[in-house]
Amino acid sequence: MSMTLLGVLGLLSLMVLLGLRFPVALSMIFVGVFGTIAATTNKFYLIGMDADKAFARGIRTAMSNLSGEAFEAASNYNLLVIPMFVLMGNLAGVSGMSADLFNAAYRWMGHLRGGLASATIAACAGFAALSGSSLAAAITMGRVALPEMKKFNYSDSLATGSVAAGGTLGFLIPPSGGMVIYAVLTEQSIGRLFMAGVIPGMLLTLLFIGAIYQTVLRKPEAGPAGPKAPWPERRAALFAALPFFTVVGITIGGMYTGFFTPVEASAVGAFLAMVVAILRRSLGLRAVREVILETMKASATVFLILIGAFVFIPFMSITELPGQLVTLLTSLPIGDYGVLLIIILIYMFLGMFLEGIAMLVLTIPVVLPIIASLSFGFDPALADMKMIWFGVLVVIVLEMGMISPPVGINVFVVKSIAPDVPMSHVFRGIWPFWFAMALMLVLLMLFPRIAVWLPMTMVG
């Protein structure tokens, strides 16, 4: 049997297992193990080894991968940033820093038409700088912002749409869980990827605010203006948000200036968030318990799925399927950007059904060699920058998936906070933001420097 066919069969089996509600991580481990047995046996049989010996070799390789790759994922120093940033986000939530952030944005922007929704986006962007999780951002900000928007008669679709879309910024603005996983899977620098996410993250925030402005221009009743806060109140709100700016300034600033590595920054950030929570007396026994268990739960999701990816990737390499796909796609007369467009459209389609992190680990082993083989106008010496640029693109497409029907996960999170809002209204509200993300993708494709300028300037 040809290796390519084995690879295709492996991918089909993976789809069947996922469809049967087998956990994504376990599906990857299952296909990785049995695929490695089949592919290794086939490989050695084809070069003349006895069938029995080839099979024994296949089993040995698969079992060795199973334990070795699992331990490798669990002991990867770079992955320390995942629990640390999750912890930092959870501590920021209990300390009230997220509420302060919304309050400050609200005081400064609430009097504008659609201002509360814009304040929600700004606060989500700020919270994203404390937490790498889009769900955490959507839940935390949704709880604070949705009741306020309801109070000021915002339309349900604009209110819920802005929270669902704002939450996705947590996946792009560093520290981003998606970027850490992409970095580990593609062996890129986490620090550079984080830097690459800054400008696109800010631009996307502005595009989201633009989408709100455009919505309220069309339908002014969707986002009525709130009362104008007097200047002393605005200054006081900004002052109350000072701990947030301090924590973000030290951690993220420290990382960008090279004072901390990403791992060190994540630990220092968690430490500072804990200090703020202690000083504000919000870290009681119950809160400590919640913070630890929430962090453990979120870490479990990421680590088991990474173990799955670590076991699955060697199988894909043995089958050489990604290489065959590279040959196929590069032979098409559509150019580098045509191939990229196909990949992005596939991601958008998958994003309708798959969860972001799952989609990332499932697709990267196949997509990465394709991207590596194309130039996109990058100098060969800047091949790493090309992978970083692509990482930012992927993260934005995954964000689109988080709010795309029928299974946009952020939409469900928002629905859980606003149970009286029909699902159709929530999905109607996300479209302006979805198109803003699509526009961001186009901008990034036309001007890759939006992503790579900062890492190139600061790290070289």
Place this chain on the structure above:
Amino acid sequence: MKRIKLPIWIRTLDRALVILALLGGGAALAFMVFVSSFNVVIMRKALNAPIRGAEDLLILSLVIMVAFAIPFGGRTGAHIEIELLESRMSPMFARWSMLIMRLVAGALMLTMAYQLIHAGQKATKFGETTQQLLISYEPFYYLLALGVALYALVILSDIYQLAKYRRIQLLLWGEVL
């Protein structure tokens, strides 16, 4: 949906998972935060004398955290499943396919636990140690194996619940503590 009173062995398992996650995971997280922050801010930046082997200790504490997180995540619904096609399946097919898939998952996790023990037995012999302090990975392979075996037990509890109650009731830690 009404909460089911689960049998004592599942309640004991739940309690054990929460306590392990809270104490083991909490200690590992606290260790990571304090050692890493102290090492970088005080020892490395202020005193220019970084703690020797700090990275080794952080890696080992990460393994501990992962070992306790995986089974806890399994019982709290942290491991991602794609539920898209379930609504299109007949209830009977959905239930039986889930049962069979859980059996396969349990066997897979037990195999993984066994292989981790096997790898742990060879770790010292093959010089698998941390880079600076040369701490053998052997006990940490066993700990990860324990975590994976506990996850297999969680899957067994899922199978029991599916067979008996036709649904899986996830752990709510507020009920346990």
